[in-house]
Amino acid sequence: MTTVAEGLQPIPWWKEPTKEQWLAWSAAWLGWTLDAFDFTIFLLIMLPISQEFNVPLTAVTAVFTLTLWMRLVGATASGWLADRIGRKKPLMISIAWYSICNFIAGFSPAFWFLFLFRALLGIGMGAEWPCGAALAMETWPIRSRGFMAGVLQASWGLGALLSSAAYGLLYTSIGWRGLLMIGVLPALSIVYVRRYVQEPPVWVENRRLQRTLQREVHVPLLKIFTRGMLYNTVTACWWMASAFVVGYSIGGLFPTYLQKDLQLSPGLVALPIMLQSLVFFLSGSLWGWLADRVGRRWAIIIPALLTIPVAPLYLLTAITQ
Secondary structure, X not given: OOOHHHHOOOOOHHHOOOHHHHHXXXXXXXXXXXXXXXXXXXXXXXXXXXXXXXXXXXXHHHHHHHHHHHHHHHXXXXXXXXXXXOOHHHHHHHXXXXXXXXXXXXXXXXXXXXXXXXXXXXXXXXXXXXXXXXXXXXXXXXXXXXXXXXXXXXXXXXXXHHHHHHHHHHHHHHHHHHHHHHHHHHHHHHHHHHHHOOOOHHHHHXXXXXXXXXXXOOOXXXXXXXXXXXXXXHHXXXXXXXXXXXXXXXXXXXXXXXXXXXXXXXXXXXXXHHHHHHHHHHHHHHHHHHHHHHOHHHHHHHHHHHHHXXXXXXXXXXXXX
């Protein structure tokens, strides 16, 4: 006699999430990928910006540095807001914010104006990830959570791939201002979020309990610096800061190097950036997949160890004509 257990067929992992979970994940993916497009397009046009405004290239690099710093402001504010009004509205606000700021920056009459709106863009850029990731992953099935989180994070590479493709194909005809202006297009994704995405049930229930029991946390940021969590907080911050330093030190000025020192055409500049971005996406997805099999810690430790011998190799490169 066949038992019930024997009659059960394993469900493919992609069929386990509900329709609502897939819609939420897709919204976060769309917001994050387009966020990457709006940010990384600037890395490809720093040289022409410095030439048009007659400012040192170091001044232009300060723009994207401040944009990254403002990301901290946006992420903190967005996370706090997402715990109070839900994940959906902050996600929509963040997408509108960085899209509009990029569009306005394209009309910059002076360098200070560009500096201001790209700095403001950093707030929207940072705001997208915490509410988007929470919306997508806090109710996602555990079996594939690591993999889908990896794909979501790695999709930053897809945004960079799109921006480099846009640079290679459009820069000659629309210039750096036009490339910034098309950064308003991600705002159209707000329609999708508004119509199809629902708040995660876990947030709805948790919010109801907080109000019923009057146990709302008003200053959650301070909690992660308390004695019991301080070590984990500092470790996580150090880990992420190290990743940003290594990543942007190597990749941030790579397009400028190809333009200024090697004097390559837009198409030839875009090609290695596109390949780099594609590998970033595939690698991030791979480590997300491994995280579901070897655990989260080793999926972080192993690639970090691999970076140690690879990163110094960039110091050995030389200009060849």
